[in-house]
Amino acid sequence: MASDAQPTPVSAKQPVTLREVAALAGVSVATASKALNGQGRMTAETRTRIRETAQRLGFRPNSLAQSLLRRRSFTVGLLTNDTYGRFSLPLMAGVSDALVDAGVSVFLCNVEDDPRLAQLHVDAMLDKRVDGIIATGKRIDRHLPVDLANLGIPAIYAFTQPDPGAIAFVSDDAGGARLAVEHFCRLGRRRIAHVSGPASFAVVHARAEAYRAVLAENGLPVMEPLLGPWSEAWGHEAVAKLFDGEGFDGTREKPDAVFCGNDQIARGVIDALRERGIGVPDEVGVIGFDNWQIVAEATRPPLTSVDMNLAALGREAGLALLSLVGGEPALPGIRKLPCRLVVRQSCGRPPDG
Amino acid sequence: MASDAQPTPVSAKQPVTLREVAALAGVSVATASKALNGQGRMTAETRTRIRETAQRLGFRPNSLAQSLLRRRSFTVGLLTNDTYGRFSLPLMAGVSDALVDAGVSVFLCNVEDDPRLAQLHVDAMLDKRVDGIIATGKRIDRHLPVDLANLGIPAIYAFTQPDPGAIAFVSDDAGGARLAVEHFCRLGRRRIAHVSGPASFAVVHARAEAYRAVLAENGLPVMEPLLGPWSEAWGHEAVAKLFDGEGFDGTREKPDAVFCGNDQIARGVIDALRERGIGVPDEVGVIGFDNWQIVAEATRPPLTSVDMNLAALGREAGLALLSLVGGEPALPGIRKLPCRLVVRQSCGRPPDG
């Protein structure tokens, strides 16, 4: 059939087994296995002959058989309830990146918020003997609808509420807010407002706390954060409240900076300011949160925003799971990963730029 | 240890094997297997005793062992190069949905546009004996950087360029464009412009063709489509060209409708029209493409848009792969799935609404 000096292996319809390699090389499967894995003792000649035979046949070991024997499948499950969201994408990419380098494949499990579906997926993962599970979500303060605590395999939580005693990676929202507000301070802004999302989100409070703290540290007036939906429309509305209302801190002064809870709100704020003829960033600086690139770059002017480094967060989670699977001990707890400020043009330039 | 009338099985650290079930039930593994699978012949009493034992121990068969034996892993690989995009998400969710119902798990393979990475993933899938592969992308007219043709397992393409002789599911872009333009016609719009993406995209031409065809069928003037980047900024620019330029079809008449190649362009168009004081939808109707919900709902007024039904497309792809894996024959070729028009407020109400 195939010429016997074939350089590239034919991709066989039926995968070639170790037994076939061994037969063709004239040795036992045991010897063939050892030759290919660098184990055992044999003549160099035997080893290379077996290796060449394997190469020629395009032999690749059956992972299923290996996994069965080793009790390690080099596979993990990735649970998410953020199917349509933009948070899970970079997160998943980060996880996947970290794992593919270690030869570990990732099962994608979209569980929505359905406990039945979640349990279905978890059971399937367990049956397929995944080495571990990573749980990710769209909200830091919400549980996935399934318990991952006593599965007998390690679990890591990323950007979702962990079970007690587990290991979780989340963004440092307070730190991110600090980054934004301190940047405004450095730029000389004095009346910094905060427009954020619904009070039911934990991150809203974390960011608001940090906002207050930084202003206090800098001796600047604090305006009670304006809370509403995570939408452009709310950004518009908030501008009306900020600029038609009582003004800042009881005085009649208007804000010269707005720190927004996400980029959609920021987009609404910027559009509303423009419609009022208020210059951004000259009269009012705006900073968003999430660094949703496609939105941040489409605002006029392009939006400065806090990036949660979700891909990096995913990487960390992946690496942590790997080390857990490898048997290394790790302390439970929540690890907050720093955000970074992506400066574009909506906040103004540094004075000594 | 555990009380022997335990209703919910303890999730054992070490998964319990069939051998243990058999031992506890006082039968051989063969009998135990047959009892649980409804095979073989035995007393009803024996069968229920074995089943209850399995239940009590929380026995779940090891998929690895089953797969090894059956030569079927109930697992498929999902290749994508659209990590950060919004197209792959609904697509992947659709695929996942279709497969999870059949008890099939999905390996997520993010290959970017890196042939090395793609080959790495494909090899890993093959080693893990996936039953099939689904290839998805962010562009209908681009290949994934790897050849899926002679792998010995079935492959289905969804929203990406297939290998010749393969089965692919794509959106019917021409049909989608038809939907939009015909809707404008029904609403009585007479001077319908088309602002779309770069000429390097196949869909741009498909949609432009359909645009021309519908206008011709209705005896309406055709304006050469305006091509540019897929961005809001281009939408702004295009409005300038449309409303400052020569006007429609050589006359000085301005468009009363704009069909846009995606929702971002449409958003730019609507914003630009508002800034010029041109009423949407009263003076000019606007329809977008992609139905990117978060954008479409944030425009003022909310954007009517063509939806490619990507989740349904993913479902179809998943089901097709399943039937291929099941051994059912299928004709190669490209299946175009219909789009649907999601009517919001940017296009105006039907005359006899």
Place this chain on the structure above:
DNA sequence: TCCCTCTGAGAAAACCTTTTCCCAAATCGC
């Protein structure tokens, strides 16, 4: 020459389940 040690390689068990074949006991027909 004899005994011991090393070397190269194979046999077999293990991982866990499914399935085919087989066997002993029980039942049936007459």
Place this chain on the structure above:
DNA sequence: GCGATTTGGGAAAAGGTTTTCTCAGAGGGA
């Protein structure tokens, strides 16, 4: 009561790999 069939259940192979144990032969020392 005897041969034929059915019934209930077990033994073993298969799936592909890894690893431990074993063993035959070769070489070395005395």
